């Protein structure tokens with residue numbers, strides 16, 4: 358293969374793209390990371406909860422630059438307000454806690470600062486980063502490399518690279534460029550809305566409220582957000598309600614068992630987005646192209662969490678590419694399927710299993726029974742004995 | 749392709765929170781997007797599944813039917 362401008366061009370500088378870039382450049386690959394935004398992470402489309410081990414496994418120190426608040430456990434509620442609490446300060450008090458020698462279980466991060474921090478670490482590892490640069494398409498070339506078309510401050514640019522990494526999030530276009538089947542079913546994409554509020558007390562726990570009454574097809578949440586703020590949000594599945602998420606959030610705040618707790622709340626920010634409660638994409642590669650993070654739907658289908666899976670997937674993608682390119686292996690004709698196998702082995706198979714559990718719950722037509730199952734599943738999911746603890 | 753009549757979407761920008769959920773659910777080819785990370789509003793949609801309207805968390809997408817078949821606009825370099 359003749360020389361190319363870069364070894365990797367990564368489209369999207371979210372957690373998945375920046376992590377892929379950082380590990381690839383640290384191992385010596387020439388990497389260009391682009392993002393169309395002017396400020397990463399903004400507007401925020403995320404609640405920001407990530408586990409401590411998720412950060413550690415991807416080599417990310419819990420830096421005060423991006424942390425809003427430390428988390429020590431979970432409280433899961435049923436539709437009437439009964440709750441199951443897993444507070445690791447009590448369950449494993451010698452390991453988890455605010456005191457010296459102890460650590461938090463996880464964190465709520467500020468996505469603006471988190472994404473910028475990860476991009477900075479990538480840049481310091483040798484990655485070229487271009488903001489205000491949109492990926493428009495790519496074409497595999499007969500010589501085994503490919504050409505990527507970019508638009509940077511209105512200027513069209515064509516670059517050659519060995520591999521394009523599509524880390525362009527849920528609205529991913531990169532997979533579509535290659536003709537992959539990326540469509541998400543309407544029954545599996547939760548429409549989400551959340552408010553950052555002042556005047557709501559929290560206790561260092563991620564609170565999750567289940568029940569069709571409050572969040573048909575999804576769940577509602579109350580997360581601590583630092584500085585005495587909280588985050589109240591929910592996601593709903595459009596086929597299970599004829600009302601938008603906003604209507605359900607208003608109802609949750611004014612009518613649920615939390616109405617007194619929320620009575621004095623004042624809204625400081627409004628955020629939203631789509632969360633796929635879906636299976637990973639069946640095909641996450643094409644000629645000269647792989648997908649990572651939300652673009653490959655590397656999202657936990659039970660919790661909707663995609664931060665841990667994005668940074669973990671970024672490391673898997675980088676490790677694979679470093680080996681594959683280092684060995685000079687082909688990049689076309691199905692050769693990159695090896696990436697997908699590596700990912701499935703490391704975390705994908707567990708996510709498929711979670712998808713099976715989730716589908717089983719929501720195929721149940723009896724609302725009461727479904728509510729009971731979701732509450733039980735969520736309660737055991739976050740327990741210290743859960744088999745899915747590291748996903 | 750569906751036999752639905754093509755539609756032109758309109759977004760109430762005052763309520764839109766730029767969350768991108770409409771693009772995520774959209775079955776169109778790559779490039780059916782606006783500069784504000786929403787579905788396109790400057791050309792007709794010939795699929796007209798209206799999934800974007802049902803997913804929008806703030807219910808701010810509407811449409812009008814259009815008579816002529818969708819003009820194909822190529823914005824993506826393939």
Ligand SMILES: Cc1cc2nc3c(=O)[nH]c(=O)nc-3n(C[C@H](O)[C@H](O)[C@H](O)COP(=O)(O)OP(=O)(O)OC[C@H]3O[C@@H](n4cnc5c(N)ncnc54)[C@H](O)[C@@H]3O)c2cc1C
Nearest residue numbers: 369371372373393403404405406492526630650651663664
């Ligand atoms: C309301 C809500 C709450 C959530 N809460 C949590 C939570 O508490 N915990 C958790 O773990 N997960 C949560 N998630 C999921 C989480 O936000 C995502 O899984 C995560 O952001 C995925 O990271 P990513 O790097 O794959 O993609 P993204 O973070 O979406 O990054 C994609 C990047 O690509 C850029 N881009 C897109 N297209 C192009 C292009 N053509 N050219 C150049 N750049 C492009 C975008 O600008 C963006 O910066 C939540 C999601 C939502 C919607």
Ligand code: SF4
Nearest residue numbers: 764765767768770804
């Ligand atoms: S789904 Fe609604 S709020 Fe979100 S970007 Fe599209 S139009 Fe805006």
